[in-house]
Amino acid sequence: MSTPRRLSKLFQLLFVLLVFGVFAAVFCQAWHRPTVYQMEKRCQLVHLEAVGLTEDNGDTIYRQVLSDCTWSRPVCAVTARQTPFIVELDGHPIYSHTPGAFDHGSTVHWVPLPSEDLTGKILTVYSPSSNLTVLAGDHNDLILYYRDANAPALLFALLFFLFGIGILLMSLTARLVLKRTRPWTLRYLGVLVLFMSLWVASDTTVAQMFTGRIAVMNVLAHYTFMALPYFLVQFFRSLMEQDSKYLQVLSWLHLADLSVSGLLQALHVATLSQMLLLTHSLMVLTLASILWILLVRRNSEFRWEVRIMLCGFGLLGCCSALGFYDYYLLSGDWYVLWLSTGMLLFVTSLLAVAVCYVYRETVKASRLQYYQKLANTDMMTQLQSRTAFEDQMRQSSVLEGSCACLMMDINNLKEANDTMGHIAGDELISDAAECVLDIFSPLGDCYRMGGDEFVVLLENISEAEVLASLSRLELAISRKNLTRPFPLSLAIGYATAYCAPIELMLSEADQNMYQKKRQMKSFAAG
Secondary structure, eight states: OOHHHHHHHHHHHHHHHHHHHHHHHHHHHHHTSOOSOOOOOOOOOEEEEEEEEOTTTOOEEEEEEOOSOOOSSEEEEEEOSSOOEEEEETTEEEEEEOOOTTOOTTOEEEEEOOSSOOTTOEEEEEESOSOOEEEEEEHHHHHHHHHHHTHHHHHHHHHHHHHHHHHHHHHHHHHHHHTTSOOHHHHHHHHHHHHHHHHHHHTSGGGGGTOSOHHHHHHHHHHHHHHHHHHHHHHHHHHOSSOOHHHHHHHHHHHHHHHHHHHHHHTTSSOTTTTHHHHHHHHHHHHHHHHHHHHHTTTSTTHHHHHHHHHHHHHHHHHHHHHHHHHHHSOSTTHHHHHHHHHHHHHHHHHHHHHHHHHHHHHHHHHHHHHHHHHHBOTTTOSBOHHHHHHHHHHOOBOOSEEEEEEEEETTHHHHHHHHOHHHHHHHHHHHHHHHHHHHTTTEEEEEEETTEEEEEEOSOOHHHHHHHHHHHHHHHHHHHTTOSSOOOEEEEEEEEESOBHHHHHHHHHHHHHHHHHHHHHHHHO
């Protein structure tokens, strides 16, 4: 590295250190300024603990004597996981709950308490479950409590939402780049991440702050969670060059799970919560199947992508195991967070693989376009090749509207080759093609059919415009001949029609061209 560049980098480093130093000094000054306003600390919430069991039916008793309670809107909040409970105040029942078909595991029941002074009164909750969470306090304090308690889940939901939108935007960009190739890989991944966002958001108690339709939140949370494995399977299927029948069967199983679970819920045979065991089993089977496919392909040409996904699978498996353990054996409060953490890490690995995949497909598409251009372009004249003409015939063999077909042939090319060499003959072909391109490329398609023959196809053009273009072509050839040692001359025949087949017009133009060539030879001989 040269001395000026070293000095430049040194000065940049010193400048950056100076900026950080000044920022630290200003931040410390601001930190030590006196507090202008400090929010008043709110009254502490009352947490009801389990104190024993009832003698008659063995229900768990949650009890607390309320003291110094100056709440403007007193509320008792009970979180029950599909279990009945009764709330009493000084021995008088004020609320009872029996689980319904749409009960949610994290549903919070808001029980209003009398607005009079509650000091010294006894708040009691009876339930068969020993895992209830019972809180009492002011309505606003409880909202802030649940907001803070669900802050990590809301953060995950926001991250998943932004992640999903970003991936779908990448999919749109890839679609524009790949043209005909649809980047389903990024689309499936984007939808998967958006469903994660919706599941995490609807599975928290914060959703109850915005809507009282807890049953709707319950259905939304269950269905988005059950749909996640389906989009995961579709993502991996889109990555594979040959579709896997096993993954195809798994995708159908997940669709069946969604259908059967909803049907049983609608018929009141089983709830969505009760069907979660089947969903969890299918999810474990899906993860194990994809893991097995990755292990089989770990030494393939895509080994780096496979290793990245295996790392993501390992992290997802650990977090899922902790989440299932918390859901089935503990309180289930950390279930969503464990699964969200694992999914975030796993999605990050999938995104890295998807980006590599789209990049590889982009390179393939670019190469394919390049090779197609080579095949469809005559490199000597830059006209379209005979291959391109045949492709046009296969795609659409009829010219639209008022159309024209022009056939052109260079006169005296053999004489130029014999007297001045093949290089002069090639220059004659190149100059002719240049004139044809200049005049007709803005109007239609120009082809070199081989040797010294050119074809021009024109659509939605009148015969007067064709004749005007031919006059401009003659003028361009005359100008070109001013600097040429061997004059350039073209025999041109054309045919005009309305919505006519290319083959018939080409035959007519070819006959007119040879007739024109004979006339030009006769004129030159005479």
